[in-house]
Each structure stands twice: as structure tokens, then as C-alpha cells.
Amino acid sequence: MVMTADSDRTERAARLTPFFELQLRLARRVRELNGGALGDAVLRYTNFHRRFGLGRVTDRPAPAWRPYVEALRRLTDLGEQVALTQATYLGSPQEIWPSPGRTGFGCFACDDLPAEDLSVQIHFHNGDTDEAGGPLAAGKLPRRKSEMAALVAHIIATRPTVTHIRGRSWLYNLAAYRRVFPPDYGAAAAPIGSEPVNLQGHSLWGQAIDSEEHLRPAMAEAIRSALPAMDPAAPWRAFPLGVLATRSPLRSFRLFYGV
Ligand SMILES: CC(C)(COP(=O)(O)OP(=O)(O)OC[C@H]1O[C@@H](n2cnc3c(N)ncnc32)[C@H](O)[C@@H]1OP(=O)(O)O)[C@@H](O)C(=O)NCCC(=O)NCCS
Known part of the structure; x- marks a missing residue:
């Protein structure tokens, strides 16, 4: 089979989808405990903004983030939210590395x-x-x-x-x-110690995937099983390895x- 940039991206999106799902689960749980909009929790506690090629969040999200959160607002089912995230990733530019600065x-x-x-x-x-x-x-x-x-x-x-x-x-x-x-x-x-941890990049989320971007089953299970008792003021404590x-x-x- 001839691999093209599009087929590479499609494969990568499929490979990353369980990682997207895990991140959405954590954001949904924070929202369940803290209230507010799911889009805000997703912006703050997942690395999707960077994964969608929009760079690091500075003061506010990039304008191209808006259609994704608006579509997310209309969905309640996790499976549909995962599908939306996968499709958005598929249509996004490459992640920016290194970040500006x-x-x-x-x-x-x-x-x-x-x-x-x-x-x-x-x-x-x-x-x-x-x-x-x-x-x-x-x-x-x-x-x-x-x-x-x-x-x-x-x-x-x-x-x-x-x-x-x-x-x-x-x-x-x-x-x-x-x-x-x-x-x-x-x-x-x-x-x-008790310093807050930014979950918008890989400084904690990176432990959930291996070098081929497959979800690590044991790490993912440890994070999932920490969600019911999660402290919504410190979601980073749900990760087995700290910063x-x-x-x-x-x-x-x-x-x-x-x-
Ligand atoms: C870091 C990363 C490449 C490790 O994945 P990997 O598949 O284990 O990668 P590698 O094959 O390069 O590493 C293998 C080595 O790391 C060790 N290792 C990797 N993850 C480990 C873990 N969770 N616990 C213990 N050792 C680990 C392996 O034992 C192996 O060491 P060895 O050669 O001495 O046996 C992968 O998790 C990743 O890409 N994460 C996202 C990027 C990231 O975390 N960035 C941080 C930005 S702050």
C-alpha cells in the first residue's frame, strides 16, 4: 500500500483516539465535580489545543478552537465527543514544535x-x-x-x-x-509538592502513551480508576507519576x- 500524508494522518488519528478518550474522561469528571462548561475543562485539562496545531494557550484559545467547543457543547455522549475530537484532529495542521519563543x-x-x-x-x-x-x-x-x-x-x-x-x-x-x-x-x-500542574501539554499526559503513541494500558487504567475519587481542585494527582x-x-x- 502506498502511504500518503493523508493516510499517515488518518492512521495517527486512529492510534491517538484512545488517548483522546482518556483525556475527555478526565475533563468530563472535572466538569461533573466543578460544574461549568465542558469546553472550559477540555481546554484546561487536555492537550487538544496543542494537538490541533493551535500552539500553547496564552491568554485565550486560538480562534480556530471555537468551532470545536461549539460542536462539543451540542454533544453529551462520550463516544460522540471522542469521534468529534478525532475528526477535528484529522482536519488540523501539524502540532507546532518547538513552540514560539x-x-x-x-x-x-x-x-x-x-x-x-x-x-x-x-x-x-x-x-x-x-x-x-x-x-x-x-x-x-x-x-x-x-x-x-x-x-x-x-x-x-x-x-x-x-x-x-x-x-x-x-x-x-x-x-x-x-x-x-x-x-x-x-x-x-x-x-x-502542591504546585498546580499544567495539563495542556505532555508534562503529565506524556506518561499515558508509548513512543509509538499507543495508550499504555496500565497507566491508562491507573488514571481511569483514580477518577471517581479525584480531587477536582488537583486533577493532576490522578496520574501515577508526578511532575x-x-x-x-x-x-x-x-x-x-x-x-
Ligand atoms: C517518553 C516516551 C518516548 C517513552 O516511550 P517508550 O515507548 O518507553 O520509549 P523509548 O523506547 O524511547 O524508551 C525506552 C526506555 O524508557 C524506559 N521507560 C519508558 N517509559 C517508562 C516507564 N513508564 N517506566 C519505566 N521506564 C520507562 C524504558 O524502560 C526504556 O529504558 P531502557 O532502554 O533502559 O530499557 C513516550 O512516553 C512519549 O513519547 N511520551 C510523550 C512525550 C512526553 O512525555 N513528553 C514530555 C514533555 S515534558
Whole structure:
């Protein structure tokens, strides 16, 4: 069979549909407990806005979000809402990576502007699944490290005042992710405590899928079974792996990658 961009997108939409359903289940549960419009819960607690190629939500959703929430408002059945989400995804442009204001290096990106404490945050996305495995497979470690080395060289060249690199994601729970970085950076990863977690991206939702974007059955079941007792003020607690934050001096990265 000849694969075209359209057939790729159709396959991807079908593959992602159980992930859409899981996210809709969580948003519906928040709405059930908190009231308000389902569209608001979906905007806040799913990553659909980004999945539909509309980027990160800043002050308000992109204008192209509106037809989706209006159609969603007319539906009460979960199956119909999932079908609408799948169809909307199918008709949407590619997800934006890196987001505006960030510079990308393969699977990594960094913020262009440092924070007040002179640290720069890094971000990860899966842009490297093939027959050799996902982006965190042991065989891909040299590639991930060279991307990080390029990112560090870029920070040194463009932001000479930066002193630290920081990160914030469920991924720091994984030894396979931490091994990409200097040991002190991985070792410093700690839970963020009672801080609210943004569910509009992958910093928590990412744990529910594997590198081929199939739902992980055990993770999905853990999230589903946490919904009945979910605290509507803290839906992020329904996830088995929490967000960890970490921060290390830039010089650790220079030494580790030899930059
Ligand atoms: C991160 C992601 C690629 C991992 O999926 P995967 O199919 O396990 O991917 P890989 O094949 O690249 O990784 C394999 C390695 O990760 C480890 N791993 C992945 N998920 C794990 C988990 N939940 N628990 C323990 N180890 C895990 C595997 O054990 C393996 O390590 P090993 O080579 O030492 O055995 C996938 O979850 C994903 O794409 N998520 C969305 C992106 C995301 O989360 N972004 C975060 C942005 S903040």
C-alpha cells in the first residue's frame, strides 16, 4: 500500500483516539465535580489545543478552537465527543514544535529567554521513533546527548549570562531519560509538592502513551480508576507519576558533554 500524508494522518488519528478518550474522561469528571462548561475543562485539562496545531494557550484559545467547543457543547455522549475530537484532529495542521519563543535541537528545545534566576528551561518531545526504537532507547543515547550538547553550546553562544539549566516533567522519573544528562541534574529531580500542574501539554499526559503513541494500558487504567475519587481542585494527582523539577549549573552540562 502506498502511504500518503493523508493516510499517515488518518492512521495517527486512529492510534491517538484512545488517548483522546482518556483525556475527555478526565475533563468530563472535572466538569461533573466543578460544574461549568465542558469546553472550559477540555481546554484546561487536555492537550487538544496543542494537538490541533493551535500552539500553547496564552491568554485565550486560538480562534480556530471555537468551532470545536461549539460542536462539543451540542454533544453529551462520550463516544460522540471522542469521534468529534478525532475528526477535528484529522482536519488540523501539524502540532507546532518547538513552540514560539523556544529553539529546538532534535528532541529537545530550550526557552529563548532565561528566567529571573538566570536559568533556562529545557523541553522534550518525541521526534525519533523508528525501527531502532523510541527516543529514549539505549541505542539512541549518543544522539540525544549530541542534541543536548548542541543546545548547551547554543545557550553559551547566545545567552552568556545564563548560569543554570532546569527542567520540569514526569520524564525525570525515568532512568532512561535521566541518563541523557549530567548525574547531578538527574539526582536533583524532586516532586514539585502542591504546585498546580499544567495539563495542556505532555508534562503529565506524556506518561499515558508509548513512543509509538499507543495508550499504555496500565497507566491508562491507573488514571481511569483514580477518577471517581479525584480531587477536582488537583486533577493532576490522578496520574501515577508526578511532575519532578530539577536544576543544575550550566558548568555540569559543559563538563558532561565536553562543550
Ligand atoms: C517518553 C516516551 C518516548 C517513552 O516511550 P517508550 O515507548 O518507553 O520509549 P523509548 O523506547 O524511547 O524508551 C525506552 C526506555 O524508557 C524506559 N521507560 C519508558 N517509559 C517508562 C516507564 N513508564 N517506566 C519505566 N521506564 C520507562 C524504558 O524502560 C526504556 O529504558 P531502557 O532502554 O533502559 O530499557 C513516550 O512516553 C512519549 O513519547 N511520551 C510523550 C512525550 C512526553 O512525555 N513528553 C514530555 C514533555 S515534558
